[in-house]
Amino acid sequence: MKLIKKLLFKVLPQSTYLKLLHRSFYLLYDLNLLKNKKSFKYHYMVKKIIQDGDIIIDIGANLGYFSKTFARINPSGKVICIEPLPQYYAVLTHFLRHRENVEIHNVALGREEGKATMILPKSNGMIRTGLPYISKKNETSEHPTQEVNIVNPISLLKSLSKIDYIKCDVEGFEWIIFQELKQLINTHKPIIQIEISTENRKDMLHLFTELGYEQMGIADFQLVKETGEQKEEGDFLFVPKTKVQELLK
Structure with a gap:
């Protein structure tokens, strides 16, 4: 499979290759062929x-691996997609353009509005599509870089009447974003699904405790209360204490 991906990456235009990744994912997803892989457990669990x-x-x-699922299962609601890389934004727009419940923003979230540099890690000559990240100050890299726009999350999201669910995967930038989101989280108390880097884990767990959240996990495709720090890699799920019992029903 890796050899096939590498060949396709070399011979196809980037836009075609990225769209093919999206189509391939949803072909396997809809056939439930990813259901037993730990890295995809939340892609199925969000339906519950x-x-x-x-x-x-x-x-x-x-590339919209959660966004399209959110849009499918939530036709009467709203999905706000935030993606800074223009090439990924183009994929989202291509596959979600006919869904009236989807809004897509080609920006990153951060403390101050302006520009930032994203690093696009490569492995074996291929861009690792799930790993681009905002570079730290004065960071140098041998990998390709790309400039993106940053907006403050409050300015982008403050007009929303409610927020029920936040999914966040920003490769280590989560601490900065959630410092800015604290006000909205306190107001709306959404359920939060988040990938947390090792360096931010202690601070993020403390933050969610302060905000009145409990950590939950998945066992045998069921939501359960998490005991202690999550051992496996992947996303964390934080639920307001007032919603825990309802979610466990």
Whole structure:
């Protein structure tokens, strides 16, 4: 499979290759062929968590592997996709343009509005599509870079009447974003699905405790209360204490 991907990456235009990745993912997803892979457990579990009519924020929407699912199961609600890379934004727009419940923003979230540099890691000559990240100050890299626009999350999201669910995958930039989102989280108390880098883990767990959240996990395709720090890699799920029992029903 890796050899096939590498060949396709070399011979296809980038836009075609990225669209092919999206189509391939949803072919396997819809056939339930990814259901037993730990890295895709939340892609299936969100069907049990999301309620039709929810307002969902997808921060770091990437190629839309969650965004399209959110849109499918939530036709009466709204999905706000936030993706800074123009080539990924183009994929999202291509596959979600006919869905009236989807809004897509070609920006990154951060403390101050302006520009930032994203690093696009390569492995074996191929861009690792799930790993682009905003570079730290004065960071140098041998990998390709790309300039993106940054907006403050409050300015982008403050007009929303409610926020029910936030999914966030921003490769280590989550601490900065959630410092800015604290006000909205306190107001709306959304369920939060988030990938947390090792360096931010302690601070993020403390932040969610302060905000009145409990950590939950998945066992045998069921939501359960998490005991202690999550051991496996992947996303964390944080639920407001007031919503835990309802979610466990």
